[in-house]
Amino acid sequence: MTNALDLSPAEWGEALRAMGQPAFRAGQVFSWLHKGAKFSEMGNLPKTLREALAVEYDDSGVTIFERFPSKLDGTVKYLYRLADGNLIEGVRMRYHYGDTLCVSTQVGCRMGCRFCASTLEGLARNLTAGEILGQIVAANAEGKITNVVLMGSGEPLDNYDNVVKFLRLLREKGGVEMSLRSVSLSTCGLVPRMHRFAEEGLPVTLSVSLHAPNDDIRRTMMPVAETYRIEDVLRECRYYIEKTGRRVIFEYALAEGVNCAPENAKELASRLRGMQCHVNLIPLNPVKERELTGATRRQAEQFQHELEALHISATIRREMGRDISGACGQLRRGYIREHEAT
Numbered sequence: 001m002t003n004a005l006d007l008s009p010a011e012w013g014e015a016l017r018a019m020g021q022p023a024f025r026a027g028q029v030f031s032w033l034h035k036g037a038k039f040s041e042m043g044n045l046p047k048t049l050r051e052a053l054a055v056e057y058d059d060s061g062v063t064i065f066e067r068f069p070s071k072l073d074g075t076v077k078y079l080y081r082l083a084d085g086n087l088i089e090g091v092r093m094r095y096h097y098g099d100t101l102c103v104s105t106q107v108g109c110r111m112g113c114r115f116c117a118s119t120l121e122g123l124a125r126n127l128t129a130g131e132i133l134g135q136i137v138a139a140n141a142e143g144k145i146t147n148v149v150l151m152g153s154g155e156p157l158d159n160y161d162n163v164v165k166f167l168r169l170l171r172e173k174g175g176v177e178m179s180l181r182s183v184s185l186s187t188c189g190l191v192p193r194m195h196r197f198a199e200e201g202l203p204v205t206l207s208v209s210l211h212a213p214n215d216d217i218r219r220t221m222m223p224v225a226e227t228y229r230i231e232d233v234l235r236e237c238r239y240y241i242e243k244t245g246r247r248v249i250f251e252y253a254l255a256e257g258v259n260c261a262p263e264n265a266k267e268l269a270s271r272l273r274g275m276q277c278h279v280n281l282i283p284l285n286p287v288k289e290r291e292l293t294g295a296t297r298r299q300a301e302q303f304q305h306e307l308e309a310l311h312i313s314a315t316i317r318r319e320m321g322r323d324i325s326g327a328c329g330q331l332r333r334g335y336i337r338e339h340e341a342t
């Protein structure tokens with residue numbers, strides 16, 4: 001069954017016209033759905049229509065199956081259940097300016113980064129636009145989400161069409177209506193897709209998982225580096241900056257003995273010189289199946305100072321939700337059969 005959140009207002013217009021409904025119904029249905037309402041709750045719709053819609057569309061495509069609140073900070077990890085029994089994870093982080101939701105874009109991931117849990121079992125499938133949006137709609141019911149980061153399981157640009165459709169739905173009038181300036185999309189650097197994305201005219205913040213100052217080191221950490229060179233990734237970043245006027249964020253997970261020596265910082269700084277960018281340093285979070293370990297706080301601070309001395313702005317990301325395996329690179333996929341779910 002089609003997830004009701006997959007449809008744009010225009011698509012609802014067509015679908016409802018085909019059901020013999022007046023034009024104004026499209027806006028009503030769209031706006032109810034984005035508030036998290038079920039068809040049965042749509043009070044201003046005729047009962048027969050509500051019933052007909054429920055036969056054709058799924059209004060519970062994404063539900064919060066379990067919550068894991070952190071004892072360390074206000075972070076909550078959500079385990080979401082999809083209509084087909086797949087389980088994905090999302091994380092609510094509380095900041096002084098509001099709540100940020102980290103959403104997944106795929107069930108699993110096929111990028112194979114050596115330090116990340118999301119890719120351990122490979123890719124099961126792409127999420128639809130409505131399934132990405134549904135994570136926000138479900139979370140909104142327990143506290144308004146003001147910012148969204150596409151940094152959960154999956155590589156957003158590997159699910160290009162659904163992610164772009166999701167972004168367009170997100171800012172649609174009458175829906176969740178979030179400004180795309182409050183959204184960050186993170187990619188491991190799929191060069192041709194980065195180029196195409198820069199041309200969509202969507203003002204999201206682009207984050208790029210660089211993690212290494214050169215291709216030799218990057219290849220030991222990320223299989224994608226076998227296909228695309230850092231130089232080409234950076235060229236697309238410059239293009240994105242040119243097209244959107246926004247600075248790019250580089251993510252750099254510090255792994256002990258791999259990429260955090262002072263000379264690595266120097267090489268990184270020389271590559272990023274003159275670019276409108278910021279580096280987010282993250283001491284690598286532990287993933288039990290992976291052998292890489294995180295740098296110490298002191299190493300991270302040294303690395304940051306090296307970069308700043310060379311005029312590259314850098315911060316060490318505050319780690320949240322580590323006790324609930326809700327931190328970067330710790331999210332996983334799962335699966336549950338219906339009878340187990342009750």
Ligand code: SAH
Nearest residue numbers: 116151155186187188209251284285328329
């Ligand atoms: N696939 C996209 C979206 C994932 S975002 C991407 O690669 O950018 C999640 C971020 O966490 C990425 O920067 C990823 O490289 C990083 N990450 C993965 N495993 C990590 C770990 N164990 N410790 C810290 N960061 C990690």
